[in-house]
Amino acid sequence: MSLRYALLAVLTAGPLTGYDAAKRFSGSVGHVWYAQDSQIYPELRRMEKDGLIAGEQVRWGPNSTKTQYRITDAGIIAFRTWMNTPIDHAPVRDTHHMQAAYFEWAEPEQAREILNRHIEYYNEQVNLFTAVRDGILNRTDPAIIRRLDQHPEHERARIIAYKAYTYEGMITRSQSEIDWARTGIDLIDQLSASGAGLVPAAVSGPKAQ
Numbered sequence: 001m002s003l004r005y006a007l008l009a010v011l012t013a014g015p016l017t018g019y020d021a022a023k024r025f026s027g028s029v030g031h032v033w034y035a036q037d038s039q040i041y042p043e044l045r046r047m048e049k050d051g052l053i054a055g056e057q058v059r060w061g062p063n064s065t066k067t068q069y070r071i072t073d074a075g076i077i078a079f080r081t082w083m084n085t086p087i088d089h090a091p092v093r094d095t096h097h098m099q100a101a102y103f104e105w106a107e108p109e110q111a112r113e114i115l116n117r118h119i120e121y122y123n124e125q126v127n128l129f130t131a132v133r134d135g136i137l138n139r140t141d142p143a144i145i146r147r148l149d150q151h152p153e154h155e156r157a158r159i160i161a162y163k164a165y166t167y168e169g170m171i172t173r174s175q176s177e178i179d180w181a182r183t184g185i186d187l188i189d190q191l192s193a194s195g196a197g198l199v200p201a202a203v204s205g206p207k208a209q
Helices: 003-011 018-025 035-051 071-082 095-100 108-137 142-148 153-193
Strands: 053-059 065-071
Touching: 003 053, 003 065, 003 071, 018 035, 018 065, 035 053, 035 065, 065 071, 071 108, 071 142, 095 108, 108 153, 142 153
Parallel strands: none
Antiparallel strands: 053 065
């Protein structure tokens, strides 16, 4: 997925300045697609050049203006086409599971600390995603309020359902990471109790004569 489709998705809820878009990517949108400000602003300009969005100057403070972007008909067509196209899964790069696969090279206490940090992080994610999901279902989340305002009442239940469904998936995935890390800690304890130790240091070169 390219950044432009994430930006088009955000712009389907209404016009945004680059600053507003960056705020979305540091908040709700950032839960599913992370992008830096240095990526967002150039991509908006490219999208405008490609006719997917249109920019106009709007008042920003007492003496300045900013460019506000809205999605064009061509942008809506491009976004709808992307939404109806199956997306290949990207190759996996999972640092944490990769590290865990070689815990025999780590001190047991350090391996436990790594997994405890994993649990702490995903507990925070569960709490965050649960709060957002509840805000969506209760129609109190700022992002969902803005989006619902662009649609008639008979379309709103479907919008809410899909957004809540996505966050349910992220909650489930985060909880599975917590469960996995707890299982890992139990495994470390079992192996330590059985006397299994570290892998001996590897000798990378020829033996000394």
